[in-house]
Amino acid sequence: MTLQWHEFTSKDELDLKLAQSIAQQLQAAITERGSASLAVSGGRTPAGMFKALRTSAIDWSKVIITLVDERWVPIDHADSNERLTRENLLQDNAAAAQFISMVNDAATPHAGLAGIEAQLKQIKAPIDILILGMGDDGHTASLFPNAAELEAACASTDWVAAVTPPVAPHSRITLTLPTIAKARNLYVHITGEGKKELLQHAMQEQKSLTEQYPIRRVLDQSEQPAQVYWTA
Numbered sequence: 734m735t736l737q738w739h740e741f742t743s744k745d746e747l748d749l750k751l752a753q754s755i756a757q758q759l760q761a762a763i764t765e766r767g768s769a770s771l772a773v774s775g776g777r778t779p780a781g782m783f784k785a786l787r788t789s790a791i792d793w794s795k796v797i798i799t800l801v802d803e804r805w806v807p808i809d810h811a812d813s814n815e816r817l818t819r820e821n822l823l824q825d826n827a828a829a830a831q832f833i834s835m836v837n838d839a840a841t842p843h844a845g846l847a848g849i850e851a852q853l854k855q856i857k858a859p860i861d862i863l864i865l866g867m868g869d870d871g872h873t874a875s876l877f878p879n880a881a882e883l884e885a886a887c888a889s890t891d892w893v894a895a896v897t898p899p900v901a902p903h904s905r906i907t908l909t910l911p912t913i914a915k916a917r918n919l920y921v922h923i924t925g926e927g928k929k930e931l932l933q934h935a936m937q938e939q940k941s942l943t944e945q946y947p948i949r950r951v952l953d954q955s956e957q958p959a960q961v962y963w964t965a
């Protein structure tokens with residue numbers, strides 16, 4: 734799978750340009766199908782882009798937003814991706830969007846899985862726009878190398894799977910690889926030289942890399958060429 738790289742000289746420029754591209758794709762989906770779906774990643778990278786995206790002049794009432802993955806913590810927890818998304822994206826114009834949470838009152842993501850799966854059925858597959866991040870170990874979403882549930886999450890045709898990362902904190906719920914790979918527009922939003930080198934390395938020819946780096950497995954199966962937005 735080829736990647737289409739978009740490189741920028743500053744984080745602010747990347748955040749603005751990525752937000753503009755996402756807004757264009759959301760508007761195109763609304764124009765074409767009457768609604769749009771957006772799945773966003775959490776972590777430290779996306780906050781600036783969220784702030785640029787939320788003022789976009791599109792009909793947010795026709796947009797349904799969910800997460801690519803979530804830590805199984807209360808939504809007021811400092812590590813909650815839902816909290817990050819509500820505080821940075823679901824404001825201003827984007828406050829009119831519908832949001833589907835990826836956490837519920839169950840004690841574990843395994844126990845809560847069926848309820849989240851049912852909630853996500855409100856989205857008509859495939860997801861229109863999906864934004865991935867990537868960790869320094871080549872994980873994406875919550876598809877972590879060496880996680881016990883990795884193979885199941887990469888093979889499942891359900892919307893979501895429960896994962897216990899070998900090293901990262903909190904048990905997780907994640908969109909499954911087939912769900913991610915079907916997205917109509919797939920973005921990878923990363924910063925720093927280290928992540929650029931890691932992604933380029935992971936995409937080299939050797940098939941064995943697909944096992945070591947979940948980002949490679951996702952991009953090998955994605956139905957559309959991924960748009961990589963990067964700055965040093």
Ligand SMILES: O=C(O)[C@H](O)[C@@H](O)[C@H](O)[C@H](O)COP(=O)(O)O
Nearest residue numbers: 774775776777778866867868874
């Ligand atoms: O819940 C999460 O942490 C994310 O969805 C995860 O996949 C993230 O995108 C990467 O870990 C990169 O995170 P940073 O942006 O913090 O480097």
